[in-house]
Amino acid sequence: MRTEAGVANTMKKLILSLLACFALGGPAFAAGGGIAWDKFPKERVTDMAALQNGAKLFVNYCLNCHSASYMRYNRMRDIGLTEDQIKQNLVFTGVKVGDLMTNAIDPKEAKAWFGGQPPDLTLVARSRSAIGQGSGADYIYTYLRTYYRDETKATGWNNLAFPNVGMPHVLWELQGQQRAVFVEKTDPHDPGKKLHVFERFEPITPGKMSQKEYNDAVADLVAYLDWMSEPTQNQRVRLGVWVLIFLGVFTVIAWRLNAAFWKDVK
């Protein structure tokens, strides 16, 4: 059976290299252009203080135009808030604490202002992930930090992660205003072509926050969005550890049971 094992070995290698292709071949998916995404600090999704701060930012800055219509306000009990805290600090529209986080923006007006209805944000951290590029949280974390002034756009704003975005920079008071500096570079694949490549940001006016504070605030907001896209995710992982421990023990017992029976088979 040596050759059989050899074939199995070769196949294992091939399968592994194919899996590597799956992981690396993704960038072909890059939808709508935009720069490579920064890594969102994923550990914040288990940080209650960060999630609460993110929730505050979300209801103050996002929920006016966007909705989160699959999410109930009182689900925020899971991030360490009481119903009273939620009612007093996070519910502005007079709805009940068990209601869904909808909003009252008129679709027609939204169309006139932004060119379309702002998308629902409940699942945005899941729907924006892209194979080979990163998670949806990576995308939003990059997106909310790469707004820059662009007078050629109707809103006066443009974005590196989402070129020609319809939404203006809602957090500009916090971040301040910046302009993007682009340089012309020769395309490494085609010397005849010039590429318009982003080089750096230059501040125009400072915001209320330093750059570090702003990055922190955005990370909190994205942590909230990520948590909201799947509020059970932390419970899921915690439970998963116990399930695997149980199955590990189960499998060992099954293995020994099997051996006990099979010792008779000659």
Add this chain to the structure above:
Amino acid sequence: MAEFKEAPADASALQKTTVWFENRFPTAFAEYKKHLSEYYAPKNFNVWYFFGSLAILVLVIQIVTGIFLVMHYKPDANLAFASVEYIMRDVPWGWLVRYMHSTGASAFFIVVYLHMFRGMIYGSYRKPRELVWIFGCMIFLCLMAEAFFGYLLPWGQMSYWGAQVIVNLFAAVPFVGPDLALLIRGDFVVGDATLNRFFSFHVIAVPLVLIGLVVAHLLALHDVGSNNPDGVEIKANKDPKTGIPLDGIPFHPYYTVHDIMGVGVFLMVFSAVVFFAPEMSGYFLEANNFIPADPLKTPLHIAPVWYFTPFYSMLRATTDVMVNVFVVVVALGGIVGVLMGKGKWKVIAAVAAAVAAVLLKTFDAKFWGVVVMGASVLIFFVLPWLDQSPVKSIRYRPTWHKYLYGVFVVYFFVLGYLGIQPPSAAGTLISQIGTIFYFGFFVLMPVWSRIGEFKRVPDRVVFHAH
């Protein structure tokens, strides 16, 4: 009816109860013996033989989780997407049930592909197991239908546009195509009517057929007996006194404890996905499917879920150029038929090749793409008659046969990978080569499977005690 039994006076309560039931329902006892305690399976099963029982396990997981999902899901175009999120958020343990079901769909295909591959390398479809194999192929078709119908139900963007693309394939059928597509959708675009009928097929029609076929698959298997990695018929060597195969062991308890061990390992892998990576990086749950279906917004790139992509690749590979290649292949086949055939077969080969070539050029390449995709699945049905090798198991075949199977597996993966990717010139070329290899592997099997130096098959199975 069997004779009425009397329990001995000093029998225990359990024994008395058993006798009571045995007198009133002897079939249950006879079937238990036939299928478990006195079903003799070869003792040399290896790791490949876990996937049959695992397929049953996944079927049960899908049915049980499916029952609970139907309690909360709303098959209505306006409510479906929100009802899935309701299950994920508000239904107690709904998230777990849903992830088990979505992971189960992919797990089903992984397990079934491995199960089918086992059959291929050990010649488990060969005489007298042709019907076992054919029932299996029908199960595979049902599974594909089940997955396709089920994938529409979450009513996300990928659900919607995937269904739109696949149903439109039927529109490529000559003459009746557009009407056929309309009949399937029940509307001019995928809509509420489509969702309702797909729901009905997914939860009632297909599962009923599927379960019936699984029963037929098992009954036929237990009639002819299991094959094994050596491809040796264990029924050829029976104990002269008892009539029990010398290399056979009772399925229960030996393979039940064995399979429970397999279940443990499988559930660890399955749970790791369910609890730690339910999206499987976008391969099991696609990012686009977290956006509600929007008939006015076509996603940039529409791809089927991974388990359909090897076949989908072959559909996409069928371009106008590829159809010309098919014409050349058919012509070559015709010439070979004329040269090698005898008597009237010369004429039949020439006429068949000419008709095929004319048909290929008459209809659109899109239609032939659908034919190629269909044929790539249906070709498994005739495998028992394509394989003409003098031995069943790969173990006793010439070494180069093993490499051929290896290349087949590699191409299956490559085609699967390319089917996920957006179309590209290089990708199309590679998938065209893959398609030709795939069909060449099967169509030329009657020729190549006879060639080479075969090893002697032992009289008894090869078994090393554990």
